[in-house]
Amino acid sequence: MEDINFIYYFGILVFAYLLGSVPFGLVFTRIFTSADIRQEGSGNIGATNVRRIAGTSVGLATLACDVLKGVVPVYLAIAMSYSSHLAYEIFICLTALCAFSGHLYPFYMKFKNGGKGVATALGCFLVLSPVSCLAALLAFLLIALSSNHVSAGSLSAAAVMPVAIWIKTNSLVITACAVVISAFITYRHKDNIKRLLAGTENTIRKRKK
Numbered sequence: 001m002e003d004i005n006f007i008y009y010f011g012i013l014v015f016a017y018l019l020g021s022v023p024f025g026l027v028f029t030r031i032f033t034s035a036d037i038r039q040e041g042s043g044n045i046g047a048t049n050v051r052r053i054a055g056t057s058v059g060l061a062t063l064a065c066d067v068l069k070g071v072v073p074v075y076l077a078i079a080m081s082y083s084s085h086l087a088y089e090i091f092i093c094l095t096a097l098c099a100f101s102g103h104l105y106p107f108y109m110k111f112k113n114g115g116k117g118v119a120t121a122l123g124c125f126l127v128l129s130p131v132s133c134l135a136a137l138l139a140f141l142l143i144a145l146s147s148n149h150v151s152a153g154s155l156s157a158a159a160v161m162p163v164a165i166w167i168k169t170n171s172l173v174i175t176a177c178a179v180v181i182s183a184f185i186t187y188r189h190k191d192n193i194k195r196l197l198a199g200t201e202n203t204i205r206k207r208k209k
Helices: 002-020 024-032 047-054 056-080 085-104 118-128 130-147 150-169 172-188 190-198
Strands: none
Touching: 002 056, 002 085, 024 047, 024 056, 047 056, 056 085, 056 118, 085 118, 085 172, 118 130, 118 150, 118 172, 130 150, 150 172, 150 190, 172 190
């Protein structure tokens, strides 16, 4: 029975990583346009760049699928886990980290050209703590709309999420998971941070001359 449980838990982690690795942004842009998203705009396969290159509808479809890459494996891990409380939290967070890592370092793209992880992280935490996601979403909207930069909103949401997770869940394990994910999101935005500081970052709305 223990061997069966180990195989099951390992299988969930592998499934989470492989699902997280699916490059929906690349797939959708190739289906609906002739563009290679990796060579267009910012070169990122995430929903923001997809919207710029392929339009709002394709961008929203990419966003929804990237969120589901986090929702589906974490939900399955929660629904089918029979571990004790601490082991349960650790396993759930490992599942979230696997899905998130797949998006950043996708197996199907030789671990290169992954996204920045914001949408997939949102999907993971929507299952783990919906209220915390609401706080992060509000931070995203406030900063993104006031600054006119999606990247600034994403960085703000990443900063708020671990704090909101701790306040809501009081779980060291889930909070540690949120800190790790937020750190990676910030790191993946390093070029955006440079452009924000230089005033050359892409804007949501074109500024009037």
